[in-house]
Amino acid sequence: MSGAIEVIKPGALTTVQDLGRPGFAELGIPRSGAADRGSLTLANRLVGNDERVAALECTLIGPSLLFHEGGVIAITGAEVQAQVDGAEVPLNSAVTVPAGGVLELATASAGLRTYVAVRGGIEAQPMMGSMSSDLLSGLGPAPLRAGELLGSGEATAAVPPIGVAPVAAPAPEPLLHVIEGPRADWFTADALELLTSSSWEVSSDSNRSGVRLKGPKLQRARSDQLLSEGMVDGAIQVPESGQPIILLADHPTTGGYPVIAVIVSADLDAAGQLRPGQQLRFSSS
Amino acid sequence: MLIELADNDAVQMLASGLEPLRGAELAEIVPGHETLLVVWNSKLPPLQRVEEIVGGAYAVAEAIEAPSEVTLAVRYDGPDLAAVAEICGVSAEQVVARHLAAQYRVGFIGFAPGFAYLLGGDPALQPPRLAEPRTRVPAGALAIAGPYSAVYPRSSPGGWNLVGSCEEPIFDVERTPPALLTPGTRVRLVAQ
Secondary structure, three states: OEEEEEEEEOOOEEEEEOOOOOOOHHHOOOOOOOOOHHHHHHHHHHOOOOOOOOEEEEEOEOOEEEEOOOEEEEEEEEEOOEEEOOEEEOOOOEEEEOOOEEEEEOEOOEEEEEEEEEOOOEEOOOEOOEOOOEOOOOEOOOOOOOOOEEEEOOOOOOOOOOOOOOOOOOOOOOEEEEEEOOOHHHEOHHHHHHHHHOOEEEOOOOOOOEEEEEOOOOOEOOOOOOOOEEOOOOEEEOOOOOOOEEEOOOOOOEEOOOEEEEEOHHHHHHHOOOOOOOEEEEEOO | OEEEOOOHHHHHHHHHHHHHHEOOOEEEEEEOOOEEEEEEOOOOOOHHHHHHHHHHHHHHHHHOOOOOEEEEEEEOOOOOHHHHHHHHOOOHHHHHHHHHHOOEEEEEEOOOOOOEEEEOOOOOOOOOOOOOOEEEEOOOEEEEEOOEEEEOOOOEEEOOEEEEEEOOOOEOOOOOOOEOOOOOOEEEEEEO
């Protein structure tokens, strides 16, 4: 382990994330991992890492990090002002931080989660094949704290000769494509229509397990209780309140609320960037 | 893909029959109470191929050895024991005797890593969840809610009726598998 990085300020919520620990859902262990997987893998590729290694996932308000030995980093995901020693540095690009340099991320201006990959990868104690922090289950490393020292591993490949990766910023009102859920028939025809015709607001009561939405009440066509069944990332479940919840990386592996629709895998990363207060729409086409 | 089945026995049978396909074809095989969630590694194959796989799985399952059995030593010292007795219209001694006599099986895992929903409980012991969930239930609490019994793997909030405790570690990431109670496992309770 090398390249000690000191956490000066941890930000609102900064965690170590890789691509998670799939294959243990029947034991109640969520896959976890980056909520926006495409941004994590891009950040890793930009610094010449295997795209599966761990990086930092910064939520809304970014951290300040002191690179004692310097390093090469890439910042992807949510739009945010990033500075190294007070000078602004580009997103979606490899950036060299000098020894003793301080990286500061401001508050994200679009999207919610920014990823900071470090050449060599962030090192943490792996648990069941992953270094990811699963905040629902309490598996993996705790969120970053001030004063903590992070290590990085050895680089495996050269930094690719890319200036800036062309990436669109997270949309202000994203359109997420859905397919019919396994329990769509538990809802009224009106509810299915409302899901895709309404604008939904992201509630502040959202986290890595789920994004809670506010909008018209989705009525059920039946009143009995669903027996617990397996849940997937992007499932839109609807509790008695009629207000839908999008399941994200740390979601419980089984649940008892009917799933009206499921977000297609191509749009899951956009769901991981939904920020409290913003609007979104669903499309079934 | 969510497969609906007649009962939890059928769920366990199909899950064990599909287990050899884990990794190569299947990413996750997740039992529910009367469903099995199957997540493919790549795109969902055509329905005919799915039918072949499911049909083949039953044949595989029939050849598989009997599921494992775990015996848990428990104490009936929970704070809700008297309330459960009252709700169910039996004495506290009867709650203990009936709860010990049942033959349990892990139906599925949910709520938290290793939190096993035990099926097969006495039909007379089905207290509803607490109206107000506790903010903290201690690790190892033995609990009942509706048709299910469970042991809380670690301290967490919880809305089940606490009737006892169990010292056996239910979930330990250093162990393989980390969960003591995996779907299909038969469970016997003995008084400590």
